[in-house]
Amino acid sequence: MAGIYIHIPFCKQACHYCNFHFSTSLRHRDEMIEAICQEIDLQQDFLANKTLTTIYFGGGTPSLLDSSEINIILERLSKHYSWDESIEITLEANPDDITPSKISNLRKGGVNRLSIGIQSFIDTELIASNRAHNSEESLKAVQVCQDAGIDNLSIDLIYGMPGSNPDTWQYNIDTALQLNVDHISSYALTVEPNTALDHMVKKQSIALPQEIEVSKQYLQLIKSLTTAGYDHYEISNFAKPNKYAVHNTNYWRSIPYLGIGPSAHSYQPTFRQWNISNNAKYIKAIAEGTIPSEREDTKYADQFNEYIMTRLRTMWGLNLEDLTTKFAPQVNGVHNDISEYVKSHHVILKDNHYVLTAEGRLLADRIASDLFLIDE
Numbered sequence: 001m002a003g004i005y006i007h008i009p010f011c012k013q014a015c016h017y018c019n020f021h022f023s024t025s026l027r028h029r030d031e032m033i034e035a036i037c038q039e040i041d042l043q044q045d046f047l048a049n050k051t052l053t054t055i056y057f058g059g060g061t062p063s064l065l066d067s068s069e070i071n072i073i074l075e076r077l078s079k080h081y082s083w084d085e086s087i088e089i090t091l092e093a094n095p096d097d098i099t100p101s102k103i104s105n106l107r108k109g110g111v112n113r114l115s116i117g118i119q120s121f122i123d124t125e126l127i128a129s130n131r132a133h134n135s136e137e138s139l140k141a142v143q144v145c146q147d148a149g150i151d152n153l154s155i156d157l158i159y160g161m162p163g164s165n166p167d168t169w170q171y172n173i174d175t176a177l178q179l180n181v182d183h184i185s186s187y188a189l190t191v192e193p194n195t196a197l198d199h200m201v202k203k204q205s206i207a208l209p210q211e212i213e214v215s216k217q218y219l220q221l222i223k224s225l226t227t228a229g230y231d232h233y234e235i236s237n238f239a240k241p242n243k244y245a246v247h248n249t250n251y252w253r254s255i256p257y258l259g260i261g262p263s264a265h266s267y268q269p270t271f272r273q274w275n276i277s278n279n280a281k282y283i284k285a286i287a288e289g290t291i292p293s294e295r296e297d298t299k300y301a302d303q304f305n306e307y308i309m310t311r312l313r314t315m316w317g318l319n320l321e322d323l324t325t326k327f328a329p330q331v332n333g334v335h336n337d338i339s340e341y342v343k344s345h346h347v348i349l350k351d352n353h354y355v356l357t358a359e360g361r362l363l364a365d366r367i368a369s370d371l372f373l374i375d376e
Contacts, residue, residue: 002050003250004081006036006073007261008059009279012094016130016200017158019192021263021277022060028279032261033069035286037076039260042291044080046258046266052083053255054247056090061117063093067105074110088113088152088246095141096133103148113152113245114145115185121175122168125161128206130196142179152243154183159221160214161189162206169217173224182243186221187236188214215362222358233315235361252310271297301373304330309368317355330373337371 010029011022055077057070070091090113091106098116106114118138120126126134133141145153155176159169176184189208191198200206209217222232230238234252237245250257251267259266262282265274276282276292285292298306304327311318324331338354341347346360346367356364 001053001250001255002047003054003056003247003255003257004047004052004077005247005257005259005264006055006057006062007259007264007275008032008057008062008065009262010059010064011061012064012096012132013130014196016128016196017189017192019195020060023279026064028283029065031283032279033065033072035283036073036261038286039291040073040076040080042286042289043258043260043266046268047081047256050081050256052077052081052087054088054090054250055083056247057111058092061094061097062091063097063102067102067109070106070111071109090115090154090245090247092117093141094131094133095137098141098144100144100148103145103150107148107150112150113154114150115154115156115183115245116141116145118142118155118176119158120161121172122161125164125168128162129158139175139179142181151182153181154185154239154245155179155181157184157186158189159186159217160209162208164209164217165213166216166220169220170224173221177224177228183237183239183245184225184230185237185245188218218362219358222361231315232358235313235364249314252314254307254310266293269298269303271295303327305368305372308334308371312354312356312368312371313364315355317350317353320352320354333373334371338367341367341370 007021009022009032010026011024013024014022055074062070074089089111091111092115094117116138119129119131121135121138123135142153142155157172157176191201191208197206201208225238226232229240231241231244232238233244234248237248239245254269256268257266259275262275262279263277265272273293273295276285282292307323307326308318318334320331323334334354338347341360342349346357346363347354348357356367360367
């Protein structure tokens with residue numbers, strides 16, 4: 001069991017909040033596709049003897065590529081890996097890239113899950129974020145995918161937008177619910193260093209909601225979606241029963257994965273590696289037969305902390321039997337350190353699992369860090 005992430009480092013335009021690696025120039029598009037295919041060849045032993053359960057095209061904006069280019073990459077993967085009809089193949093897409101013909105061709109190539117970056121159904125919020133689409137295109141894109149028979153559809157929403165309030169946020173939530181999609185991912189707007197949003201905030205040309213208001217929007221989201229029958233299975237992810245994102249769930253379960261493309265990360269239980277975040281240098285190195293990456297071996301403390309951080313984010317929480325099997329010396333410490341959060345009702349002990357409550361999820365990072373093992 002393993003997964004592969006393909007990073008497509010191109011975007012039509014730069015969103016004000018984004019700090020992912022991408023380029024708005026498509027000048028080296030053909031070379032990039034070839035380099036990605038060559039890296040698949042070079043990395044074929046990373047997941048040796050593993051059967052793929054997921055393939056995920058992220059970015060950047062993978063939907064900028066033609067379906068034929070996506071299929072070229074899938075065909076190269078099929079030369080080195082085996083998978084069956086149950087594999088989840090996800091492609092991130094922007095609403096303005098979605099057409100009936102593109103979706104039809106992607107489905108023929110094997111893509112069976114789409115993650116649409118809607119972010120908001122309010123045009124003023126989209127304009128403030130410098131998104132390339134409008135709300136009408138978002139609604140149309142979802143309809144196109146549903147008409148095409150995509151029965152595993154996810155959309156992204158962002159809360160804490162400039163000028164947002166409980167009413168505007170509820171409008172976004174209600175609109176999403178009316179679309180009856182299988183999966184909703186929602187993230188707080190974050191001011192990342194050196195982004196356009198960061199510069200605007202520093203210049204005070206834009207005002208963001210106070211942290212307490214953003215927290216209220218998150219709790220509003222949880223209440224609305226869970227009442228509508230969605231499982232809140234991870235901090236930022238909600239899904240109808242049995243429609244959880246397999247690829248991302250495998251991240252939280254520490255399943256090995258290989259990242260292909262510039263800036264892509266890879267994981268094995270004992271080490272991590274990541275590729276250079278530079279398109280030209282990436283293409284050049286791959287053409288010379290080398291993988292432009294760095295590697296870091298993970299120590300016992302790293303593995304323990306990663307287990308705590310990833311499992312605590314999910315509705316399954318910390319499995320004490322699993323924790324005992326993998327990290328026996330630390331179990332008593334977990335009991336002691338988490339006890340205060342149990343008393344304050346931020347954590348509950350359910351069926352031998354420590355699970356965050358809705359209020360606890362607001363403090364997920366703090367709770368996890370309090371449980372971390374410090375490597376002296």
